Amino acid sequence: MKIAIVGTGYVGLVTGTCFAEIGVDVTCVDVDKQKIENLNRGIIPIYEPGLEELVIRNAKSGRLSFTTSLESCLDDVEVVFSAVGTPPDEDGNADLKYVLQVAKTIGEHMNNYVLVVTKSTVPVGTARKVRETIQAELDKRGLDIEFDVASNPEFLKEGNAVDDFMSPDRVVVGVESERAKKVMTRLYKPFLINNFRVMFMDIPSAEMTKYAANSMLATRISFMNDIANLCELVGADVNMVRAGIGSDTRIGRKFLYPGCGYGGSCFPKDVKALIRTAEQNGYTMCVLNAVEEVNERQKGVLFEKLHRLFDGDLKDKTIALWGLSFKPGTDDMREATSLVMIEKLQAAGCNVRVYDPVAMDECRRRIGDTVYYATDMYDALVDADAMILVTEWKEFRLPSWSVIRKTMKQHYIIDGRNIYDADELKEAGFHYTCIGKR
Template structure:
């Protein structure tokens, strides 16, 4: 089988490389010529563990190729996947679908024969129907089936998520056209049948809502446990034990119950906002989702005040070391990371900030305020610092010896917003240690 993937960003690149690993011939298309040239040269535009090898192996075997020529890429393929961006639209919080619609029209005009046009991008309910209308207007002579195949890839674990997913969701139209689209997608995902991974075939609207509902529910779990952490601090309870106590209940589950500075990244912030706006537009307000968004926004802003309070109420003239800038470990993604709220606030309050992140500093330099000093490593960031803040739970930070940290720093304030360290050990090392939701 042959497919084209439009968009060489995170979703498109990972999906295209994984489909190629299934043995499918994949052509990856992007309008950014520099990105395509970098991929041809083996340079990855994003950091994702194992992606560079996966791309190199499949490019060498001629199963994966890259181009800026959309018309050439879609000629003779069985399916075209749309994996372009759907950022938050300025002013109203809705998903900006202009890239999706433009790509769909370009595919329709370039197609030489029947194909299945699949939205891999995260799109609000009703988008598939609108795409069907657009392609019918552009090419009334051509049979183009429209389908939805939302992605559920975690940054830092995306390859494993694609190759061994919890489920694959396929949304199709009614009737014969939908059945044809479902059959093409079943064939593409055939390797997963061999490992007994479920493939759900549902309606277009259902598939679109599944994606948003999944992300909103996970974001809600994060905001919930963050509020519980605040209660634990007031009551003298231990939020990690609370999370384990409720997470062992099979109806609840243990994942996404880690208290911290709030969620970020490329999915949860924009998807919860778009989902809430869709509910408002359709007259079915999603009040839990709206509350989740509000809690998370307030959470990230409150974390800087927590650091300032730990420093005695003022950081003016003090050096604050920050470990971790990305929204989570094993990625270089800075989108909506808590650091984007916390660091500017510390600088405004008069602090000198020294920061280190294993993968995110090149992106951080582009979007964080000037004046941040970027260190060569964790201990370099901590050198002569009055206070140290842990923002991202990279494994290399977990392994830091408390005594070495204490020796590097001038002060002894340590604010652990990811609960990486044992309070007893940090206090024995001389730190004025505070964490999240732990007595």
């Protein structure tokens, strides 16, 4: 089977590579010439564990190729996946310009049946717009060619994307014709054989499922952050509360970790987009409005703690940040809490020293040399007055506190992810602050 994946970012590259790995003939398409040139030379544009090896192996086998020209492969493929970005527009709606550009190109150049599958996260009604856009182009060309649209939202997590794609909790597919269902069933057969659930439904339900899933996860995070902030005020320990409620099987243990707010390319934009969709339909998403408000406040919580520790006098203090990516396992810094922190620290007159195992280049690309990029996690701490842990990379979990004690000027540790033991740090001579515990 031959397919094309348009958009070779975090989702498109993983999807294309993983389909190639299970024997599909895949052409990955992107408008970014540099990206495609690099991929053709075996240079992977993103950090994603396990991906590089798979890309190189499948490219060598001839099952995975890269191009900037969708037109050139359209005649050969049965399915085109669209995995281009859907960033928020200035009102918070999902901007569909890239998705519709892809649809237009397909309509302009297709010569035989194709199934057009939207993998990007898009609001309900987008598949209809994709269909109309393709049809309008075919009408202009005076052609009557059959095609189908489908929705196949992606649930992979950055940092674990390859495993998530290969062993999904579920695959959601929205279709509106038997032909499309047959094609998607054939494509996902290896997953069905492995007993992963492939769930067929109507297209609006599939589109909505993705937003509902991300909004539910964001809700759990904001709920726990709210509980954590209250714990601090009343003298409870959120770690114990978390363990206490997570053991209830109706609640479960996952996604109950308080921290310094959710970021990334998905939760913030998808929560916003769902709120806007509701507004456009005359409905108010009360819960999600609160989820967003709590998250905005939470992104400033670590700075407020620091501010209090130094009685508001942060001028010329040296602050070390451990972790820049929005979560461990990725170099993605879209909507990362670290960026909010850096901005606040600099506005307060601090010198900022940062370290991240993989996101240093991405940080430099975004904010240039406005901070000191440390050579390792200890270098970030040289003469620091305080260290703030923003992203819980594994290598930060068991540092040498004796080395840190000697390296820092003052010994304030602010743990934005609750990974350290308060008693251990106190004994080692640190002033330790975390989230949700007085």
